Amino acid sequence: MLHTSDRAAFQQLARDELAGLYALARRLTGRDAEDLVQETLLRACRSFASLRDRRAGGQWLRVILTNVWRDRLRKDSRGPTEVPLDDVECFSLYRTLVEEDPFPYSDTLHLDFLGSFSEDDVHIVLQRLPPLYRAPLVLRYMEGFPTKQIARVLELPLGTVLSQLHRGRKLFERALWDYAAESGAFAACSAAREDTSWSR
Amino acid sequence: MEPMISCAAAVERLWAFLDHELDDHDHRAVEDHLAFCRRCCGELEFAKHLRRLLETSGAGELPPGVRARLDRFVDELTQTAGGGGTP
Numbered sequence: 169m170l171h172t173s174d175r176a177a178f179q180q181l182a183r184d185e186l187a188g189l190y191a192l193a194r195r196l197t198g199r200d201a202e203d204l205v206q207e208t209l210l211r212a213c214r215s216f217a218s219l220r221d222r223r224a225g226g227q228w229l230r231v232i233l234t235n236v237w238r239d240r241l242r243k244d245s246r247g248p249t250e251v252p253l254d255d256v257e258c259f260s261l262y263r264t265l266v267e268e269d270p271f272p273y274s275d276t277l278h279l280d281f282l283g284s285f286s287e288d289d290v291h292i293v294l295q296r297l298p299p300l301y302r303a304p305l306v307l308r309y310m311e312g313f314p315t316k317q318i319a320r321v322l323e324l325p326l327g328t329v330l331s332q333l334h335r336g337r338k339l340f341e342r343a344l345w346d347y348a349a350e351s352g353a354f355a356a357c358s359a360a361r362e363d364t365s366w367s368r
Numbered sequence: 369m370e371p372m373i374s375c376a377a378a379v380e381r382l383w384a385f386l387d388h389e390l391d392d393h394d395h396r397a398v399e400d401h402l403a404f405c406r407r408c409c410g411e412l413e414f415a416k417h418l419r420r421l422l423e424t425s426g427a428g429e430l431p432p433g434v435r436a437r438l439d440r441f442v443d444e445l446t447q448t449a450g451g452g453g454t455p
Contacts, residue, residue, distance in 0.1 A: 170449040178449075182442045187430040190438075194428065202434050206441055213449050260379070262414045278414050287426030294425060308387075309422040315389055330384070337383055340422070 170216060178216050181225040182209055188226065189233055195306045196237045198295040204240075208233040230311060234303075234321045241299055261341035270348070284348065293343045301336035304329055373397045378408050382415045 170178060189208060193201035212232050219228055265277055274280045285293070294302055303322065307313040313321070319329045378401040384390050385398045402409055 170446060175446045175449070179442055179446050183439065186435060186438050186442075190430045190434065191428075195425070202438065205438060209438075209442060209445060213445050260411075261418070262411050278410075279417060282417050282421050285421065287424060288428070290421055290425035291428070294422075305422065309419060310425060315387070330389070333383070334380075337418075341418070 170213065174216055177222065178213060181222070181229070182212070185226050185229050189229055192230055192233055192306070192311060193237070195291070195294065195310060196234070196299070196303055204233060204237060207236050211236060231321055234307065237303070238322055256335055256338040256342060259338060259342045259345075261345055264345055281348070285344070289347065289351075293340065293347045296343045296347070297336060297339050301332055301339050304332045305336040305340060308333060370397070372404075373401050375401075375405060375408055378402065378405065379411050382408075382412055383419070386412075386415060386419060 186205070189205050190201055193204040193208075197204055208229060212229055219225060262278065265281055269277065271277055271280050294305070297305070304318055307318045307321070308315065315329055315333070316326060319326045322329065324332075378398050381390060381394060381398050385395060388395075390398065402412060
């Protein structure tokens, strides 16, 4: 039960944070984001009285949302998918770009490659990663959670989170490369480059 | 003086190095390696850009329809929690 004064405060906090919560939910699940936000607000409303520092409300809501997502993932009968280390460990996007040289006329090969991805492309690539590896990347690099906090929120040993972050980065590199090859980004970028050079 | 770590060992630690998550010993080992290895400096620069790409990944705007439904949900939730009746 919320006190009358808490009711307005909770409404204000929830409304201020809706966009950020929805973005985090989309990054974690890719689907059912709205439902995830609703369950988060439900849990948060029940325990709002326990929030001592109201200025930390946004972070508090994000932790709750991650807890809800974690609980759902555990209930999912498919369970988290481990990726064999060998499959990703050997891949280096930096070296692959040097070896494959997809933009032969570029002096800034690595930057040109990364520059060919829109924000939406990166979102799509992230969604291709198994949740087990995507979540630590999202929490660390998009939400700015320290690694120790990620370990607490996901209820995992710190070493496991560090290992998942490492594999997640490797998988992300691999997925970027595969996505660029599939989406024809190399050809489009080379064509644009040739057009530019002809028009000079 | 400790022996220099290999390129593979340095590259494996680059993101943790950027995140300041290595202990002092490993942090120094990577720094020492980078001081003499140009290729790994290239890897480090690339890792910085890759990290920035991740940080700026879009999740799209909150669609107006979703915003309206969630706003309504917050109203109903607080009314119920405040004893204002069943939504």
